[in-house]
Structures are given as structure tokens and as C-alpha cells.
Amino acid sequence: MKANTSAPAPLAVGLLLSFAAVAQDHRHVHAGHPQTRQERPASAASPHPQHHHRHEHAGSPPGDEPTQPPAEPGRSGPSAHGDHRGHGGAVPHAGHAATGDAPAAALPRTPIPPPTDADRAAAAKPASRHAAHDGAIHSLVLLDRLERFGGDDADGLSWEAQAWIGGDLNKLWLRGEGERVGGHTESADVELLYGRAIAPWWDAVVGLRHDFEPGGPQDYAAFGVTGLAPYKFEVAATAYLGESGRTAARIEVEYETLLTNRLILQPxxxxxxxxxxDPGRGIGSGLGMAEAGLRLRYEFSRRFAPYVGVVREHAFGRTADFREAAGEGADGTRWVAGVRAWF
Structure with missing residues (x-):
């Protein structure tokens, strides 16, 4: 009989606990969570873990969860739409769940086949179509100066010309210049040179020079460089070794300033x-002559351009003495007019 009096107590406690669990699950369903804690999949991780902490309260008994605040006017209740809003109040997209699988649209619909030998052969041009540019032969004839001049001493005619033929690496050069005064040739020379490219814009030259005047014919061995210096200065420097140990050197520097597209000033x-x-030729040792000129030309075409200018020349040292002894001035100024052409 003692057993019959104590049986209702455990039964009453079990009924009370079951009633409390049902009431708690009913509260979660009413708050907008149709899934209970037992029905929530373990792999569906929320993008905002702090919201799970708000509902589960790890470490607290199930019956100690805080109650939800009352719903605001115009809202259906304090559902997960208020708790699960991300930055800016937007509801997280269902694709935020970390599934680890790429979207089906990102996969190629048709696999790209690997290239074959026939594909590579069709894409490549035959090697015979790529001709080397340095094998081509080019040529140029330049009449740099053909001018009449008049000045302190007399009127006359002077010229300077050059021509070359060859490729990018090897060229054959022909250069010459001279001057006539009063129907008499004062000076004239011609050079035959072989040129070899030694650097971008620079050629080394070696060959022969033959002087016709002054003082009769004379030959020299010639070697030097020609090319384009920094800042676009055209430079030609040549040394000469002649008969009986005679030596000489000549340096020419030019620069072109474009005043307009066709009007060019050339110092x-x-x-x-x-x-x-060399008294017979009126030449002294050291620096013998210096000539500075300024010419302004107009290019009707790139191949033909008339010009006008002024030239100043000065003799130095023993060369000046020889000129004064011959009745000539050591220096002088002259006006020039001529043409420049190339083809």
C-alpha cells in the first residue's frame, strides 16, 4: 500500500515537464520559426552566426531563453526577418549558404577541344614569308650644297655631295666637295669609302681620298665615323694619312631646326x-680653317629645297700666314643661295 500512495508523484512531474516542452516549442513556432531546434538541419549554417546565438543561448537551459519582444505595428511579428537582416536591412539570399558547389551556369556548355597539329600549322605562317630587312639593298644620292656665293673677296660656286648604296650593315660611300672662284678651281676632292654599322645610327668608314686641288693631285687613306649624335646632330669625322707622312682631319657637324613643317634652319x-x-698648298699645321654657316631652306617637296644663308670662315696659325702672303684675307663673310636635293 505504500507503493500505491507514491506512484502519482512521478507521473505528475513527467506530465508537467512534457507540458513545458510543448509550450516552449509553440512559442518558437509562433515567433516565425517553423522549424524546431530538433528539426533544423545541422549543415545549414546561417550567414550570421550571432543570430543563432540569440535563439539557442549555448550553455543555458532550454527553459531560460529570453522571450521575444512584441511585434511592431505593421509587421507580422518579431520573426527571423528582423533578426536575420544583413547590412542595409536586406534579407540574406538563399545562395549564401556555403554548399561548396559552383553554379551550373558557370560550367562550359561545350568543352573546348585541345589544339591539334593541324590547328597549329594553320595558325603559323611559313618561315619563308618573313624576309630579313637587313638583306635589302637601298641607295641615296644627296646634293647637300650647290650654291653661288658672293662676299669680300670674289664671287664663286661651291658644292658638296654624297651617295651610298647597301643594306643596314654594309654600305659603299662616295663623297666629294669643292669650290671655284673666278673660273678657277680652288679646291676639290672625292672619297670612296666602305661603311660598316657599328652602333645604332653610326657607321665606321674606311677608304681612299683623292685631292685634285690645291697644289696638284694627292692621295690619302681615310678612316672615320659618320652618324647621328645625341640631340640629332649629324656628325662626320674623318682622319687622313697621305704621302710622305702627311696627315689631316676634317670634322663636320650639322643640325636641322624645323621652324615649320617645310621651313628649316640648318646651322x-x-x-x-x-x-x-705644306707651303706649296698653303696649309699650316694644327687647326687650319673653320667655317660656320647658317642656311634657311624651304622644302617644296622633301626631295627639293632652295635656300639662302650666310657663311663665315676664318684661317688660323700658319694657314692664315700663307693666305695673307698670297694676297688673300685670313677671314671673310659671304652670302649664299642655292638648292638642296636628293633622289
Missing amino acids: RLELEFNGRD
């Missing part, structure tokens, strides 16, 4: 040096 400087005196 020019020429220096001549000699190794020893």
Missing part, C-alpha cells in the same frame, strides 16, 4: 686640321 660647322706645314 653647320666645319673644321680642318693638318699634321704639318
Whole structure:
């Protein structure tokens, strides 16, 4: 009989606990969570873990969860739409769940086949179509100066020309210049040179020079460089070794300034040096002559351009003495007019 009096107590406690659990699950369903804690999949991780903490309260008994605040006017209740809003109040997209699988649209619909030997052969051009540019032969004839001049001493005619033929690496050069005064040739020379490219814009030249005047014919061995210096200065520097140990050198520097697309101003400087005196030719040792000119040309076409200018020349040292002894001035200024052409 003692057992019959104590049986209702455990039964009453079990009924009370079951009633409390049902009431708690009913509260979660009413708050907008149709899934209970037992029905929530373990792999569906929310993008905002702090919201799970708000509902589950790890470490607290199930019956100690805080109650939800009352719903605001115009809202259906304090559902997960208020708790699960991300930044800016937007509801997280269902695709935020970390599934680890790429979207089906990102996969190629048709696999790209690997290239075959026939594909590679069709894409590549035959090697015979790529001709080397340095194998082509080019040529140029330039009449740099053909001009009449008049000045302190007399009127006359002067010229300077050059021509070359060859490729990018090897060229054959022909250069010459001279001057006539009063129907008499004062000076004239011609050079035959082989040129080899030694650097971008620079050629080394070696060959022969033949002087017709002054003082009769004379031959020299010639070697030097020609090319384009920094800042676009055209430079030609040549040394000469002649008969009986005679030596000489000539340096020419030109620069072209484009005033307009067709109007061009060209300063020019020429220096001549000699190794020893040569009274028969009126040449002294050291720096013999310096000539500075300024020419303004107009290019009707790139191949033809008339010009006008002024030239100043000066003799130095023993060369000046020889000129004064011959009744000539050591220096002088002259006006020039001529044409420049190339083809």
C-alpha cells in the first residue's frame, strides 16, 4: 500500500515537464520559426552566426531563453526577418549558404577541344614569308650644297655631295666637295669609302681620298665615323694619312631646326686640321680653317629645297700666314643661295 500512495508523484512531474516542452516549442513556432531546434538541419549554417546565438543561448537551459519582444505595428511579428537582416536591412539570399558547389551556369556548355597539329600549322605562317630587312639593298644620292656665293673677296660656286648604296650593315660611300672662284678651281676632292654599322645610327668608314686641288693631285687613306649624335646632330669625322707622312682631319657637324613643317634652319660647322706645314698648298699645321654657316631652306617637296644663308670662315696659325702672303684675307663673310636635293 505504500507503493500505491507514491506512484502519482512521478507521473505528475513527467506530465508537467512534457507540458513545458510543448509550450516552449509553440512559442518558437509562433515567433516565425517553423522549424524546431530538433528539426533544423545541422549543415545549414546561417550567414550570421550571432543570430543563432540569440535563439539557442549555448550553455543555458532550454527553459531560460529570453522571450521575444512584441511585434511592431505593421509587421507580422518579431520573426527571423528582423533578426536575420544583413547590412542595409536586406534579407540574406538563399545562395549564401556555403554548399561548396559552383553554379551550373558557370560550367562550359561545350568543352573546348585541345589544339591539334593541324590547328597549329594553320595558325603559323611559313618561315619563308618573313624576309630579313637587313638583306635589302637601298641607295641615296644627296646634293647637300650647290650654291653661288658672293662676299669680300670674289664671287664663286661651291658644292658638296654624297651617295651610298647597301643594306643596314654594309654600305659603299662616295663623297666629294669643292669650290671655284673666278673660273678657277680652288679646291676639290672625292672619297670612296666602305661603311660598316657599328652602333645604332653610326657607321665606321674606311677608304681612299683623292685631292685634285690645291697644289696638284694627292692621295690619302681615310678612316672615320659618320652618324647621328645625341640631340640629332649629324656628325662626320674623318682622319687622313697621305704621302710622305702627311696627315689631316676634317670634322663636320650639322643640325636641322624645323621652324615649320617645310621651313628649316640648318646651322653647320666645319673644321680642318693638318699634321704639318705644306707651303706649296698653303696649309699650316694644327687647326687650319673653320667655317660656320647658317642656311634657311624651304622644302617644296622633301626631295627639293632652295635656300639662302650666310657663311663665315676664318684661317688660323700658319694657314692664315700663307693666305695673307698670297694676297688673300685670313677671314671673310659671304652670302649664299642655292638648292638642296636628293633622289
